Amino acid sequence: MFHAKRLIAATFIWAASAVASSAIEPQEFMLDNGMQVVVIEDHRAPVVVHMVWYKVGAADDPAGHSGIAHFLEHLMFKATDTLEEGQFDATVQANGGTHNAFTSWDYTAYHQRVAADRLSLMMEMEADRMVNLRLDRSDWLPERDVILRERGQTLESSPDRVFSEQMRAALYQNSPYGRPIIGWRHEMEQLTGDIATAFYRVHYAPNNAILVVAGDVDPQEVLALAQQYYGPIPAVQDMPERFRPQEPPQLAERRLTMHDARVGQPYMNRLYITPQRHSGDQREAAAFTMLAALLSGGSATSVLDRALTYDANIAISSWASYNGSALDSGVFSLGIMPVEGVSLQEAEDALDTTVAQFIEDGIDMEQLERVRMQVRAEAIYQLDDTAQRANSIGADLALGLTLQDNEDWLHVLEDVTPEEILTAARHLDRRESVTGWLMGVEE
Amino acid sequence: MRILAAFTLALGLSAPFTAGAIDIQDVTSPGGHSAWLVEEHSIPFVSLDVVFTGGAALDPEGRAGAVQLMTSLLTEGAGDLDAQGYASALESLAGSITFEAGRDSVSMNIRALTENRDEVIELAMMALTEAQFGQMSIDRVRGQTVAYLERAALDPNTVAQQTYLQLGYAGHAYATPTEGTPDTVAALTVDDILNAHAAAFTSDRMYVGASGDITAAELGAIVDRITRDLPVSEAPLPEYHRFDAPAGVTVVDFPGPQSVIQFGHGGIAADDDDFMAAYAMNEIFGGSGFGSRLMGELREARGLTYGIYTSLASSKFGDSYAGRFSTGNENAAEAIELVRAQFQWLADGGITQDDLSRIQTYLTGAYPLRFDGNDSIAGILAAMQFQGYPLNYVNIRNDLLRAVTLEDVQRMAQRLAQPDALQFVVVGQPVGVVTTTQ
Numbered sequence: 042m043f044h045a046k047r048l049i050a051a052t053f054i055w056a057a058s059a060v061a062s063s064a065i066e067p068q069e070f071m072l073d074n075g076m077q078v079v080v081i082e083d084h085r086a087p088v089v090v091h092m093v094w095y096k097v098g099a100a101d102d103p104a105g106h107s108g109i110a111h112f113l114e115h116l117m118f119k120a121t122d123t124l125e126e127g128q129f130d131a132t133v134q135a136n137g138g139t140h141n142a143f144t145s146w147d148y149t150a151y152h153q154r155v156a157a158d159r160l161s162l163m164m165e166m167e168a169d170r171m172v173n174l175r176l177d178r179s180d181w182l183p184e185r186d187v188i189l190r191e192r193g194q195t196l197e198s199s200p201d202r203v204f205s206e207q208m209r210a211a212l213y214q215n216s217p218y219g220r221p222i223i224g225w226r227h228e229m230e231q232l233t234g235d236i237a238t239a240f241y242r243v244h245y246a247p248n249n250a251i252l253v254v255a256g257d258v259d260p261q262e263v264l265a266l267a268q269q270y271y272g273p274i275p276a277v278q279d280m281p282e283r284f285r286p287q288e289p290p291q292l293a294e295r296r297l298t299m300h301d302a303r304v305g306q307p308y309m310n311r312l313y314i315t316p317q318r319h320s321g322d323q324r325e326a327a328a329f330t331m332l333a334a335l336l337s338g339g340s341a342t343s344v345l346d347r348a349l350t351y352d353a354n355i356a357i358s359s360w361a362s363y364n365g366s367a368l369d370s371g372v373f374s375l376g377i378m379p380v381e382g383v384s385l386q387e388a389e390d391a392l393d394t395t396v397a398q399f400i401e402d403g404i405d406m407e408q409l410e411r412v413r414m415q416v417r418a419e420a421i422y423q424l425d426d427t428a429q430r431a432n433s434i435g436a437d438l439a440l441g442l443t444l445q446d447n448e449d450w451l452h453v454l455e456d457v458t459p460e461e462i463l464t465a466a467r468h469l470d471r472r473e474s475v476t477g478w479l480m481g482v483e484e
Numbered sequence: 485m486r487i488l489a490a491f492t493l494a495l496g497l498s499a500p501f502t503a504g505a506i507d508i509q510d511v512t513s514p515g516g517h518s519a520w521l522v523e524e525h526s527i528p529f530v531s532l533d534v535v536f537t538g539g540a541a542l543d544p545e546g547r548a549g550a551v552q553l554m555t556s557l558l559t560e561g562a563g564d565l566d567a568q569g570y571a572s573a574l575e576s577l578a579g580s581i582t583f584e585a586g587r588d589s590v591s592m593n594i595r596a597l598t599e600n601r602d603e604v605i606e607l608a609m610m611a612l613t614e615a616q617f618g619q620m621s622i623d624r625v626r627g628q629t630v631a632y633l634e635r636a637a638l639d640p641n642t643v644a645q646q647t648y649l650q651l652g653y654a655g656h657a658y659a660t661p662t663e664g665t666p667d668t669v670a671a672l673t674v675d676d677i678l679n680a681h682a683a684a685f686t687s688d689r690m691y692v693g694a695s696g697d698i699t700a701a702e703l704g705a706i707v708d709r710i711t712r713d714l715p716v717s718e719a720p721l722p723e724y725h726r727f728d729a730p731a732g733v734t735v736v737d738f739p740g741p742q743s744v745i746q747f748g749h750g751g752i753a754a755d756d757d758d759f760m761a762a763y764a765m766n767e768i769f770g771g772s773g774f775g776s777r778l779m780g781e782l783r784e785a786r787g788l789t790y791g792i793y794t795s796l797a798s799s800k801f802g803d804s805y806a807g808r809f810s811t812g813n814e815n816a817a818e819a820i821e822l823v824r825a826q827f828q829w830l831a832d833g834g835i836t837q838d839d840l841s842r843i844q845t846y847l848t849g850a851y852p853l854r855f856d857g858n859d860s861i862a863g864i865l866a867a868m869q870f871q872g873y874p875l876n877y878v879n880i881r882n883d884l885l886r887a888v889t890l891e892d893v894q895r896m897a898q899r900l901a902q903p904d905a906l907q908f909v910v911v912g913q914p915v916g917v918v919t920t921t922q
Contacts, residue, residue, distance in 0.1 A: 065526055083526075085506070085522060085524050085695070085855065085857075085858075085861060086506060086852050086855030086856065086861070087506075087852045087855075088852045088853055088855065088856065134846075135842065135845060135846060135849075136845060136846065136849040137845070137846045137847060137848065137849025137850025137851070137853065138849055138850075138853070139853070154853060155849060155853075156848065156849045156850075156851070156852045156853070157852070159849060342572075411575070411576055414576065414577075414578050415575075415578055417578070418529075418578030418579075418597055419578075421527060421528055421529055421597060422529065422595070424526075424527045425527055425529070425696075425857040425858050425859070426856070426857055427856070427857075428856075
C-alpha cells in the first residue's frame with residue numbers, strides 16, 4: 042500500500058505555488074553543516090509534517106543510469122546501520138502516522154505526518170538514513186523489480202503516459218528533462234545497489250538538503266532538535282555544482298503521431314518550452330500562469346471552453362496548462378479532444394484559431410477579475426492545508442527559489458497586466474514546440 | 485453506504501486526542517444560541533459547519549427519501565436565482581456552500597473568504613430559507629435519485645446493510661434507507677418536500693462549529709442570522725431503539741461468485757461511561773487502522789477475505805455492533821463460524837496487554853491527524869455538540885484512551901460480545917448456508 046502511494050507521487054511534478062498571507066511567517070535557519078531549516082507554525086492541531094528535500098532529481102541521473110534518483114528513493118526504506126528493512130515504515134504506521142516520498146526532475150523528498158509529540162522519532166530516523174543507508178546489507182534486487190513493475194503498471198499500461206513520455210523526449214533536444222523520471226526500461230534493468238550507493242554518497246548530505254517542519258511546533262525547539270539529530274552529520278566538502286546540459290536554440294517544430302489500440306478518444310496535445318520562475322523575477326512565469334487560467338480555468342466561461350465547446354461543438358474538452366516550477370525551463374501545453382466527426386487536424390486548427398483570436402481581441406477584463414479572484418482564493422484556501430504549504434515551500438527552496446519568492450508569488454500573479462499576459466501568449470513559438478496526435482489503430 | 489456513514493461518524497467522534505492544544509471557545513450569540521469556535525486569524529477565510537438533528541430519521545412513514553431529496557434541491561434555484569445563476573454567483577465570490585443529508589442529521593457547510601463573508605452567508609441563507617423547489621427541478625433530481633437507487637439495489641453491499649437494518653430496527657426510522665427506495669422517492673410530492681424542509685431545519689436543533697478567521701462576536705451575529713428565519717421544531721424525534729435482530733442467519737439470494745456478509749448484534753450507546761473501553765476493544769478486534777484480530781484470522785491466516793471490519797455503529801437514535809466482509813460462496817459457512825468463534829474469543833478475554841498498548845500508541849498518534857484544516861475542525865466541532873461531548877473533550881481524549889486498562893477492555897468485551905446473539909445477513913449464493921432467522 043505504501044509503495045502504491047509512492048508510485049503515483051514519484052511521477053508527479055508538484056505545481057508548487059501556494060502563497061503565504063498573514064499566516065505566521067515561516068522561520069528560516071541554517072545549521073553549521075549547511076542544512077537549511079524552515080519551520081512553519083500552525084497551532085490549530087497537534088500535528089506535524091516533517092520533510093527532508095534533497096536538491097537532486099531525475100535530471101541529475103548520470104547518463105546511462107536514468108531512473109537512479111527514483112530507484113534510490115525506493116531504496117531509502119531499506120536497512121541502515123541501526124534500522125532493519127521495513128522498520129521505518131512500520132514505526133510510522135504503529136504511531137498512527139502517514140508517510141510518503143517522491144522524486145521529480147529537480148528534487149527528491151521524504152515526508153511524514155504524525156502527532157506532534159512524535160517529531161523527534163521521525164527526525165532521528167530521517168537523519169539516520171541521510172548517511173547510514175546500508176544497501177550492502179539490504180535486499181535491493183526485489184526493489185528493482187518493483188520499479189520495473191511500477192513502470193509497467195503506471196506508465197506503459199497507459200497510452201496517455203507513453204505518449205506524454207514520447208512528447209517530452211521530443212521536446213528536449215539536449216536537456217535531461219527529456220528523460221523519464223522513472224527511467225528508460227533498458228537502463229533501469231541495469232541499475233544496482235552499488236550504482237544507487239554511489240549516487241547516494243554524492244548527493245545525500247546535509248549541505249544538499251532542506252528540512253521543512255510544519256505544524257504545532259516551536260521554531261526554537263525544532264532548531265534544537267535539528268541540531269541534535271542532523272547537526273552532527275558532516276557536510277560533504279566537494280558537493281558538485283548543479284549543472285545540467287542546456288537547450289540549444291530550437292529551430293524546427295516537431296510533430297509526433299502515435300497509434301495505440303487502447304485509445305478511446307483521440308486527441309492533440311502541444312508542449313512549448315517556456316521560461317520558468319526565477320528568484321526575484323517571477324513576472325514572466327506569472328503571466329503564463331494567468332494565460333493558462335484565462336484560456337482554460339476549469340470554468341464554463343474560459344476562452345477555450347466557450348469557443349470550442351459551447352459556441353461551436355468541436356471539442357469534448359480542451360486545455361491549457363503551465364508549469365513554471367522547474368530549475369531549467371517551464372512547459373506550456375495546449376490541447377484538444379475533438380467530438381466525434383471532427384478530425385484532429387480540424388480540431389488543431391480550431392484551437393490555434395481560438396488562441397490567435399484571443400490575442401487579437403485582447404483580454405476580457407471581467408474574466409480577468411474573476412480569474413484573479415479565483416487565484417487569490419485558491420492561494421488562501423491552500424494555506425489551510427499545512428502539508429501542502431510545506432510542500433510548496435520545500436519544492437520552491439529545492440529549486441533555488443527563496444521563501445520571499447514563495448510568498449511573493451500570489452502578489453505577482455495578481456499584479457500581472459493584460460499586456461504581459463498577451464506578451465506571454467505571443468511568446469509561444471512553434472519552433473520551440475512539439476505537437477502530438479494520439480489516435481487509435483487505423484482500421 | 486448508510487451503514488458506512490454511521491461507522492465513520494462513530495469512529496470520528498470516538499477517536500482520542502493528545503494533551504495539546506485545540507483552543508475551543510463556547511460562543512453565545514446575542515440571541516442566546518450557542519456555537520463552538522476555533523479562532524485562528526492567520527488565514528483569511530472561515531469554515532462553518534451547521535448540523536441540524538433529525539435528518540432522514542424525520543421522514544414520515546412511506547415518505548422515505550423526502551429529507552434527502554429536499555436537501556439536494558436547495559441550491560437548484562433559490563431566491564431570484566436559477567441553478568446556473570446561483571452557481572456563478574458563488575463562483576464569483578470564490579466560496580463554497582454545500583448541504584448534506586444523513587441518517588440523523590442534515591448539515592450545511594460553508595467556506596468563505598473574509599473579504600466577502602457576509603455575501604456568501606447571504607447566498608447560503610437564500611438556499612436554506614428561499615429555495616424555489618420548482619416542479620422541473622424536483623422532477624429532474626427525483627429522476628436522478630430513482631435511477632441511482634435502482635442501481636444501488638444491484639449492489640450486494642447495499643442489500644446486505646438494508647436487510648440488516650430492517651431486521652434490527654423494525655418499526656423504527658433506521659429500518660428505511662436515508663435516500664428512500666425507488667418507490668417512495670418516485671411518489672414524493674412538492675408538499676412532501678416542503679414538509680421535510682420545515683421539519684429538518686429548525687433553530688432549536690441546530691449545532692454550529694466554526695474554524696478560521698472570525699471573532700466570537702462575528703460568529704454570534706451569523707448564528708443569529710441563520711436562526712432568524714428558521715422555525716422551531718414541531719416534528720418529534722424518533723425514540724431510541726437498540727438494534728434487536730434475532731440471532732441467526734438470513735440468506736438473501738443474489739447471483740455471483742461472492743457472498744457479502746453483514747453481521748452484528750446490539751451495541752453500546754455513544755454516551756455510555758465505558759465507551760472508550762469499547763472503542764479500544766473494537767479497534768483491536770475489527771478496527772480499520774492497524775492489523776486487527778479479525779483481519780489476522782480471516783485474511784492473513786486463511787485468505788478467506790480481502791478485508792473484514794467491525795464498528796461501533798453508535799448512532800443518535802440506536803446502536804449496533806456490526807461488521808461486514810465478502811468471501812467466496814463456497815467459504816461462507818466456514819467464515820461465519822470463524823467470525824462466531826472470534827466473538828467467543830473476544831468474550832473469553834482473548835485481548836492481551838500487548839494488543840492494548842499497541843492500539844493505544846496507534847490511536848493516540850492517529851487522532852490529531854484528523855484535525856487537518858478549517859473544514860475538518862468545523863465539522864468535528866459541530867459533530868461533537870450534536871453528540872453531546874464536552875468542550876474540552878478533544879484535549880483530554882488521548883489521556884482518557886491511555887487510561888483504559890486491560891481490565892476495562894475485558895469487562896467491556898464480556899458485556900458487548902455475544903456470539904450467540906449474532907445475526908448474519910448473507911447476500912449471495914452461499915454453499916451450505918440456510919436461513920435460520922425466525
